[in-house]
Amino acid sequence: MGMEAKPILEVENLTTYFSVFDGFEKKTVKAVDGVSLSVTSGDTVAIIGESGCGKSTLALSILRVLPETATILNGKIVFDGEDLLQKNRGEMSKIRAEKIAMILQDPMMSLNPVFTIGNQVGETLYYHQGLRNRLLKDRIKELLLDVKIPEPESRMKQYPHEMSGGMRQRIVGAIALSCNPKLIMADEPTTNLDVTIQLQYLNLLRDLQEKTGVTLLFITHDLGIVAEMCKRVIVMYSGKVVERAPVTNIYDDPAHPYTKALLDAAFGLQDLSKRSPIKGEPPDLSNLPPGCHYHPRCERQLGICSQEEPPEIALSPDRTVKCWLFDPAHRKSDRMKH
Numbered sequence: 001m002g003m004e005a006k007p008i009l010e011v012e013n014l015t016t017y018f019s020v021f022d023g024f025e026k027k028t029v030k031a032v033d034g035v036s037l038s039v040t041s042g043d044t045v046a047i048i049g050e051s052g053c054g055k056s057t058l059a060l061s062i063l064r065v066l067p068e069t070a071t072i073l074n075g076k077i078v079f080d081g082e083d084l085l086q087k088n089r090g091e092m093s094k095i096r097a098e099k100i101a102m103i104l105q106d107p108m109m110s111l112n113p114v115f116t117i118g119n120q121v122g123e124t125l126y127y128h129q130g131l132r133n134r135l136l137k138d139r140i141k142e143l144l145l146d147v148k149i150p151e152p153e154s155r156m157k158q159y160p161h162e163m164s165g166g167m168r169q170r171i172v173g174a175i176a177l178s179c180n181p182k183l184i185m186a187d188e189p190t191t192n193l194d195v196t197i198q199l200q201y202l203n204l205l206r207d208l209q210e211k212t213g214v215t216l217l218f219i220t221h222d223l224g225i226v227a228e229m230c231k232r233v234i235v236m237y238s239g240k241v242v243e244r245a246p247v248t249n250i251y252d253d254p255a256h257p258y259t260k261a262l263l264d265a266a267f268g269l270q271d272l273s274k275r276s277p278i279k280g281e282p283p284d285l286s287n288l289p290p291g292c293h294y295h296p297r298c299e300r301q302l303g304i305c306s307q308e309e310p311p312e313i314a315l316s317p318d319r320t321v322k323c324w325l326f327d328p329a330h331r332k333s334d335r336m337k338h
Helices: 057-061 087-097 119-130 133-146 164-177 195-212 223-230 249-254 258-265 328-337
Strands: 007-022 025-040 046-047 070-079 100-103 183-187 215-220 233-237 238-245 312-316 320-321
Touching: 007 057, 007 119, 025 057, 025 070, 046 057, 046 223, 046 312, 057 183, 057 215, 057 320, 070 183, 070 233, 087 100, 087 119, 100 164, 119 133, 119 164, 119 320, 133 164, 164 195, 164 258, 215 223, 223 249, 223 258, 233 249, 233 258, 238 249, 238 258
Parallel strands: 046 215, 046 233, 100 183, 183 215
Antiparallel strands: 007 025, 007 070, 233 238, 238 320, 312 320
């Protein structure tokens, strides 16, 4: 029997709020509200949910690159045995360069238009691994070949605008891999790619993971990517985790009504004629409804749903859901209603 893989990332009760002004009124936006999660080394995990549910803020909190209007109020972020919230700016800069990498959905936001591809792929290698001259050039070429960039010698001299969107996204991938990170967070990495290039890029990430053992954390609303790439899924709604489960459980038997609604909206349970949008709108994170935040949109709500926030209930050792429907004290009343 093999040894159980250890968590590479453990987030405990993380709370990140924004302070914003609406006219002259100051509001608190609860972007990440008591989130806990665990990611095993070498795993591929998806964080899914509608736009504005807190996925990207969670990633930026882990990286400690939040805007000035945001504050981490509470929690722990333990990566590779170290609490990132206890690190100073210099220590975090080193961790971001060498251990955690991020791939953003728009490579033009990551790439500098005035520097060559070689300059940008080589920058981290130069400053953090001390590579120079021939060693640096050879490593850049090796990285470009790893991400399936042909003719790396000539591509190194080009600028981002001279490359296609798919090529630019591969370059961003090469930069992310340059210092052999332990964790890559990919925030909507294929949004700007056409379907054929999307598949190629996902296959590339899978190949690179098999080669390097890197842990992948996908932040996405594309459930096709989740089905294609991921082993486990974390579902977020209004800054909270509402369900976590192996990917097969999520698709075969979604527990939380919101998870089911996401799947119905995306796939129509494999029948396009039954595809249905989620009723209502996501809540205002500065003025959240009481109780379960999803209850105004939920077709299965109980009386308690609008009054008290549900607890996190374990359905199995690797599956949890935050929903009153799965609380033993309320199951019977729900069956009577339906």
